[in-house]
Amino acid sequence: MTRRLVIFALSAVTFAVAPQALKAADEDALCSLGNETLHGNYMSRATGTIVNVGSITVVGRSVFDGKGNVVNPHTVSVNGVISATIEIGAYTVNSDCTGSVIATDGAHYNFVITPDGGRFDWIAIVPGWVVSGTAIRLTSRLEDEEETGALCPLGNKTLHGNYMSRATGTIVGVGPITAVGRIAYDGNGTFVNPYTVSVNGVISPATKIGPYTVNSDCIGSVVATDGAHYNFLITPEGSRFDWIDTDPGRVFSGTAIRLTRRLEDD
Known part of the structure; x- marks a missing residue:
């Protein structure tokens, strides 16, 4: 009987501690805010090669809403052919600050972001593409643009x-x-x-x-x-x-x- 009481007592302690442990683990995560880590306007530049096509470079602005959605208008040169296009898609930021983007055109990207969301490095996960780049945040939050009415009012x-x-x-x-x-x-x-x-x-x-x-x-x-x-x-x-x-x-x-x-x- 005494042994059962001890087991029940230990079980109660375990159940009481478990939520606190999970909370602590969440707070200790590198990117505890998840998708909110990636929020605002970013400028991005990338270089690389598309196998059997030629060199590629891209410069553009990516807008992340902090809820898993991204819009990316950019200028790209593929083997000297210049075009302006817009890519949209969904993104995920994991607790270890790694993440991924899946665009509606089927392109996939992996990235690693700083805990404050100020910068991330990314790589295209598209067969035949050898392309990677860096993105720097322009505004801390989308609301920063709404308050001034412009990113660059000057x-x-x-x-x-x-x-x-x-x-x-x-x-x-x-x-x-x-x-x-x-x-x-x-x-x-x-x-x-x-x-x-x-x-x-x-x-x-x-x-x-x-x-x-x-x-x-x-x-x-x-x-x-x-x-x-x-x-x-x-x-x-x-x-x-x-x-x-x-x-x-x-x-x-x-x-x-x-x-x-x-x-x-x-």
Whole structure:
């Protein structure tokens, strides 16, 4: 009889402790918020190869609602063929900060996200695709955009100061290309970009100049005086942007980081 009472007592303790243990385990999870971890506007850039097709690069904005839904308008170059498209789908964030996306077009992606949701690295899980990228959060929550009415309300003034930029890619029919340079934006829609470029191993200095535009959704464009075209996505405070060359035959994209907040700082 005494032994049964002990067993019953231990069972009661076990049932009492179990919920607390589960709660503690949940609180100890890397990403205890689950899908809420991934919430807001993100800018993403990716590079890679589609086997038997050619090189690919993508720059775009992904909007996650914190409830498992994503919308991703982006610009992509596949072997030099440029297109703008929108991908939508469902996502899941696990407690260990790994996650997955299944798009309605059948594409699958796996990712790992930081616990605060500020950044995630992703890889395409599509046979024949060798593609991966990084996404940086633009706003902490979708409500941040609703409060101001725009992600980048300053327009062209968002992009103001000196930036360092690095890019890699391919010119179809020519060979690989990489470039490093400094870009000065005046906050009024004009830029100057001295840089060093290597095209298939031929090194040369060059300078691009021209106008630029930053839209209220933080998406922008550049048209250089030499005829080159670029699209970009910038953070609301203007500290970083990802860009993509939108001229046919070029699979070329890069990232720029601000060196000085304003040209006056230099």
